[in-house]
Amino acid sequence: MPIEVRNLSHTYMPGSPFSSVAIHNLSLTIADGEFIGILGHTGSGKTTFVQHLNGLLMPTEGDVIVNGVNIKEKGAALRELRKQVGLVFQYPEYQLFEETVLKDIAFGPKNIGCSKEEIDERVQWACEQVGIDPETTGKASPFELSGGQMRRVAIAGVLAMRPSVLILDEPTAGLDPGGKRSILQMIKRLHADNSITVIMVSHNMDEIATLATRLIVMSHGELVMTGTPREVFRQADELKSIGLGVPQGAELVHRLIAEGYDLPDDLYTLEEVCDAILKLKGVGGDV
Amino acid sequence: MFKDITLGQYMPGNTVVHRLDPRAKILLTIVYIAMVFTVSSPVFYIIPAAYVYISARLSGISFRQLLKSVKPLRFLLILTFVLNIFFSGGATILVQWKFIKISQEGLLLAIHFSLRLIFLVLGTSIITLTTSPVALSDGIEILLTPLKKVRFPVHELAMMMTIALRFIPTLIEETDKIMKAQKARGADFESGNLIARAKAMTPLLVPLFVSAFRRAGELAMAMEARCYHGGEGRTRLRVLRYTGEDGWAFALSFGMLLLLIACNIWL
Numbered sequence: 300m301p302i303e304v305r306n307l308s309h310t311y312m313p314g315s316p317f318s319s320v321a322i323h324n325l326s327l328t329i330a331d332g333e334f335i336g337i338l339g340h341t342g343s344g345k346t347t348f349v350q351h352l353n354g355l356l357m358p359t360e361g362d363v364i365v366n367g368v369n370i371k372e373k374g375a376a377l378r379e380l381r382k383q384v385g386l387v388f389q390y391p392e393y394q395l396f397e398e399t400v401l402k403d404i405a406f407g408p409k410n411i412g413c414s415k416e417e418i419d420e421r422v423q424w425a426c427e428q429v430g431i432d433p434e435t436t437g438k439a440s441p442f443e444l445s446g447g448q449m450r451r452v453a454i455a456g457v458l459a460m461r462p463s464v465l466i467l468d469e470p471t472a473g474l475d476p477g478g479k480r481s482i483l484q485m486i487k488r489l490h491a492d493n494s495i496t497v498i499m500v501s502h503n504m505d506e507i508a509t510l511a512t513r514l515i516v517m518s519h520g521e522l523v524m525t526g527t528p529r530e531v532f533r534q535a536d537e538l539k540s541i542g543l544g545v546p547q548g549a550e551l552v553h554r555l556i557a558e559g560y561d562l563p564d565d566l567y568t569l570e571e572v573c574d575a576i577l578k579l580k581g582v583g584g585d586v
Numbered sequence: 587m588f589k590d591i592t593l594g595q596y597m598p599g600n601t602v603v604h605r606l607d608p609r610a611k612i613l614l615t616i617v618y619i620a621m622v623f624t625v626s627s628p629v630f631y632i633i634p635a636a637y638v639y640i641s642a643r644l645s646g647i648s649f650r651q652l653l654k655s656v657k658p659l660r661f662l663l664i665l666t667f668v669l670n671i672f673f674s675g676g677a678t679i680l681v682q683w684k685f686i687k688i689s690q691e692g693l694l695l696a697i698h699f700s701l702r703l704i705f706l707v708l709g710t711s712i713i714t715l716t717t718s719p720v721a722l723s724d725g726i727e728i729l730l731t732p733l734k735k736v737r738f739p740v741h742e743l744a745m746m747m748t749i750a751l752r753f754i755p756t757l758i759e760e761t762d763k764i765m766k767a768q769k770a771r772g773a774d775f776e777s778g779n780l781i782a783r784a785k786a787m788t789p790l791l792v793p794l795f796v797s798a799f800r801r802a803g804e805l806a807m808a809m810e811a812r813c814y815h816g817g818e819g820r821t822r823l824r825v826l827r828y829t830g831e832d833g834w835a836f837a838l839s840f841g842m843l844l845l846l847i848a849c850n851i852w853l
Contacts, residue, residue, distance in 0.1 A: 350766065353770060355766045355769060378772055378774075381769065381770055381771075381772055385770070386767075386770040388763065388766070388767045388770070391767065393760075393764065393793055393796070393797055394764055394768060394771075396789045396796075406768075406771055406772075406789065407771035407772050410772030410773055410774070411772045442796065456771055457770065457771060460771065460772065
């Protein structure tokens, strides 16, 4: 499911006094199996952008081509598109509505017309993926669960559609550190085990640094940087000037370089920074 | 899709009409309504018409905006017109075709009642177009204060109105978000027959209610945390004061009402 975005612009309420440009002339391609991290300050257009990828929003100008099909084309099967591109919204737990967790997860597959066996099979699979026990938690009401568990259920609801592209809009927002870690691990596993493309919106540099294979940085509706985490995080000053930051490891390295230490400027994970500092001090590379 | 809905009709501005005290505007609207109901013959609608014209000119509201407020009423207008024209009876028959009779009296009555409706809406929409909802509920609260004597919960009512108005845009935004989230799961809100569509609303309404209750709880908590305890001894941020402009508005309005009464009696 390669995704191609050509000169995408989106304006909310065009032609009214309230019109505002959310995305301006954005072009990029996303290949199969990538793990993309989208970074940007609040209001940079990240959420608006990802809503184009499954046809929830239509471009004001430009094209979004998913698997060779332009989403603007008349008769472009939006349902098919939404089956292929799963979108998990920010705070997805607020979309739960069914009596039981299992029924809620079954909502998506039911909508795309799966048979009963297929629905059961998908629900089981989705539960397994997010670590929900279908026998106990599955029979509970989604409104009885904790915030972290509700979020898992909501993600399972999207996974049950069996998308080949999974988009997550700030999946860890508002969770405690433990909840964050387990959600991130789950996403990492999903990407590794199922060879799906993952697009994750976040403004937490540290969590995105360890997961993404490529980063897309947006500012004021425009694409300002793209590249591997290594390429992006070495441009610490640019990132800071648009209201973002760098992972703690990169921050440390950049400060040490500013102090006159001789370190490579493209390190960002804590492990490699540790190694480099120890090497500088003449201690062995092992930590 | 819901982002295009603007709350109420309020058009911000800084004209004489915008500046009038909301209490005055509510009272003037009552005077205006009285005026519309005193009109005894369609010709005299010229006076409410002049009144609407003057206020619209003073407030910078365009004719088109005013007409927009009448638009939702078009079916009611047609119904009023048709019912009056055919069923009011009368001696002077203008047209007769089989059992359908149109009398002069019926025609006049139909015009009279349709105009009454139109002018009621035109005049009252001037107040909603020029007064912010918060100012309006402030005005209502103060005007209803005497009812406190009979233990009517005036302050609570006004607070409820203000909160309700405040939350309409929030809930619209929320609806939009939940709708999109369910669409992303393949939900279909647009096709199917009436029953299918009503059923399709469950995934939208349940989360919406849950979140509305959650918000209500949070708001109550936040108000209590700031020691809200009802209207007792509460002061206002914006103290309403009548000015000379209000005086002129009252004079103009009562003047026109008197003129109309005079017309009704002597013409």
